[in-house]
Amino acid sequence: MAIIRHHNQTNEITVDLSTAAVISDRVYAGFGYPSLSDMEVTTAMGLPLTYPPFVMSVSKRGLKLDQVVCQPYTVGWFGVQGKREVRLACFYLEGTVNMHARPLEGISVVVDLEKMQISEYFDRVRVPVPKADGTEYRPSTVGATTVNRITVVQPDGPGFKIDGHIIRWANWNFHLGFDVRAGVVISLASIFDVQKQEFRRVLYKAYVSELFVPYMDPTEEWYYKTFFDAGEFGFGLCTLPLEPLRDCPANAVFIDAFYAGQDGKPIRISNALCVFERYAGDVMWRHTEIGIPGEFIREVRPEVTLVVRMVSTVGNYDYIVDWEFKQSGSIEAKVGLSGVLEVKGTAYTHTDQIKEEAFGTLLAENTLGIYHDHFLSYHIDLDIDGEANSFVKNKLVTKRVKDNNSLRKSYWTVEKVTARTESEAKIKVGAEAAELVVVNPNKKTKLGNPIGYRLIPRSPPASSLLSDDDYPQIRGAFTKYDLWVTPYNNSEKWVAGLYADQSRGDHTIATWSERDREIENKDIVLWYTVGFHHVPSQEDFPVMPTLSGGFELRPTNFFEANPVLKTSVPTPVNWPNCTSLHK
């Protein structure tokens, strides 16, 4: 299906690619608009520079027009139906390329995207533009502390194969795709079971379904900043070429991605994805045995994994998205946040001057880092050894010992609670001690354990702190819980709705789940949110050291035994420094 915005309406056109025929063409009559296109963005950015009131505002501030750059921001929904429009935030370059650090506060420029012209303009208040000093991040202008050179070497080359869209590596194979909205899409991931001598399905499909970034400043120029980066801007559209040897190590292989431009022609993003084997010096498993008299047994297997990476830069922020496959059967999803903070110009130059709420941290003179969240909702359609799965909370519950024969008074045990419907599955993770498991209730190990995979958070869960009745919260209702489980439905791909721009929250997972559908022994989808409450610190300025989060999908009674017991031990690559200091 193609979504076309044309003549002030949104057409949903279904095309049969085999016959190149339009099967249906209907006008979408609901709320919300499709994502911005890159051509719209580029055109809208330039409008203020020839708009006399804006030119005057710049001049009144004593700034140079040719050093001003504007960026389109989606406007959200706050109870009133808006036209298809964006607000422009404008920034100042002079002396730096870090324009995000130099906002022109107090100016509001609204662009009507259908007419592609400025429809509203305010110059409400004048605030100092933060200085350029200390904002530069390019190396030509900076000093250096040093670390020695270091690289990864694979004497026999990379160990994975790329067959079209299929990646084959060690005991894994999977389909690697790209979507203009989601970015990287992993699907059809199966792992070879050495014992059964067959590939077994783990994952039907996984991707970032939405990325919601609400800012916590309710004032005029900031209240609306409640962005849906996937649905409004396109997390895939914002994917940019990776830098060899820096974004990905020396043994990486790069893959281009393509999306349809505004004219329908394919646009290439070169080096959009990279694939590499990761060796971080970690241990896959080990044991030293000194308990047997006369013997010293030490077996260690180094951990080598496969990583698929992309980076999406949505304006100021850079999101490093990793999918990591482990030979032990785990899949780890990781996101690294870097880039530049969204800052607000202010008259403050010291915290002592702050007498009323500032909604952020003073990061530099005249520069506030506004509090905000990052909520990445992952669509995780597991197919654990087949389609029909159930979601089980393995609750760890304390038992009192009633038997007087024991000297213990308590212990904990596992109570398995299968979620029958959607309402039984949604949870705030960590509220109780429980393992979160997806099982195939139709299959068991030889010993009789349910075959499953477990979801383990790898960063502190963070659900939304906004009030339930607040507009951005209604639109980003998925953030109310860390985890939701739904039955598979082809029309439910985007957790905050297909038309996210100015959506009213009537097509989010919260509305889908109101039906409270059955999810037991069904093809189910997990929606897990990797969340960050971000209180900026001075270290995040002028560019932010990566902050990471994610989750692990780990086999739990999926295999009959440790699947990497029989891993080969490749001849170690020697290196002259590998000696003891004391020998």
Place this chain on the structure above:
Amino acid sequence: MAIIRHHNQTNEITVDLSTAAVISDRVYAGFGYPSLSDMEVTTAMGLPLTYPPFVMSVSKRGLKLDQVVCQPYTVGWFGVQGKREVRLACFYLEGTVNMHARPLEGISVVVDLEKMQISEYFDRVRVPVPKADGTEYRPSTVGATTVNRITVVQPDGPGFKIDGHIIRWANWNFHLGFDVRAGVVISLASIFDVQKQEFRRVLYKAYVSELFVPYMDPTEEWYYKTFFDAGEFGFGLCTLPLEPLRDCPANAVFIDAFYAGQDGKPIRISNALCVFERYAGDVMWRHTEIGIPGEFIREVRPEVTLVVRMVSTVGNYDYIVDWEFKQSGSIEAKVGLSGVLEVKGTAYTHTDQIKEEAFGTLLAENTLGIYHDHFLSYHIDLDIDGEANSFVKNKLVTKRVKDNNSLRKSYWTVEKVTARTESEAKIKVGAEAAELVVVNPNKKTKLGNPIGYRLIPRSPPASSLLSDDDYPQIRGAFTKYDLWVTPYNNSEKWVAGLYADQSRGDHTIATWSERDREIENKDIVLWYTVGFHHVPSQEDFPVMPTLSGGFELRPTNFFEANPVLKTSVPTPVNWPNCTSLHK
């Protein structure tokens, strides 16, 4: 101070090393015993093999005595004062070296350590010894799946310096020590502040203070298994030589450790520690800027860190302990759990046969993996830019918008709550949205923000599920909260008490903290528990793929700005595979 167990009493002898004179010699009269010595362990292990009732028990089971190996287990405290004794658990080798997988259930052997003889013996019940099949983990007997060779190369060699016990690397320096009880000890860690052109103290000292592993089976042969691996067995004493190229990468430097043997002479653990620069292919910070017309700016700094590693194998389990220093100022503590599960022999060969509570997962025929916890308490004596620090919870609280000028209804903001006393500081992490920060209240950044470091869990918190009145919980009371904060006290080093073996919980952090001492603007110590509720799965058998947990200490307004903005970009090391597939 030396602790000497001699003639049924524990002497605490203080020695002036400069004059080689004994300053004081007092008998410890409280509860609890010192750790086992390695010579005691070795001697006790052998006793059953010449003990006629045991020889008969083995013979009755049709087993070969020369294939039996026993291991000493501490007995805990269950309300009755015991002699200084251990229980032996015995295992069967025949056909495997994985003795832990083949327990001889039903036999209880108690050894009086003072007399070094068997003081109690029961042969209560006969249970099948699990088979040897599938338990072997040495490569000589197994097949293989393959991955290509991969290694780390540093053309100019490692970039750190070892000056005695001081490690200098990039912007960090710290003291690296070793303790027979704690294992690796990091102290005096300071980071060079490029802006201030001086080293600034971050950490006075950090180490694993205790490792508590209670099992969840209240039956006769298992109820007492509630081990304090540091206090009873010695986490340092159980440190074993690392395997070059497998436990640590090719660019690692190894360091020996020493401890005092039973006769007072030094005993060397060769290659006990390794230090290496870690390059996992990750990104320290990055930004791509495409918002400036006509420009494409992409700056990426690869992440290179320094890791200090040790492995302690406490009987069956292997703990991989990492301290990772990041140029961005973070210190990450990580522990990886591998090795062999503590299993229980059983008649069950299929879960269908289990009609009453089994206290574990059926992992193989006749083999139950008993539920248990791992609680590692880290002693973290931060000295953030000086000794006097405060512990602050930056609570994220929802605010309703009262101002009708805003279209927003809510936002969150930060409320800083300084813990005045110990009782105000102890918490279960994750119960509320809050950042956990240690600040120096006497120093601020130029902008006026409090100088601090933040603690971020890197694995799900797990506090104890045992009842408060249960004996092991009284002894391991630190597990009631994930985090405690105490004022520094030289006598408070071991979170479960100095004499952990058969302790009664009268010298744990819970008793220290009853005084509810002031902790504001003091030299304070954080005690953070990295916990795991471990429900064994079949994948953990016969040897367990590493499961990791840990935490990050991250600067938050410690620096005036991103401290790695001015990081050098070493000439990338090229590699022929670094090409796009599509070019």
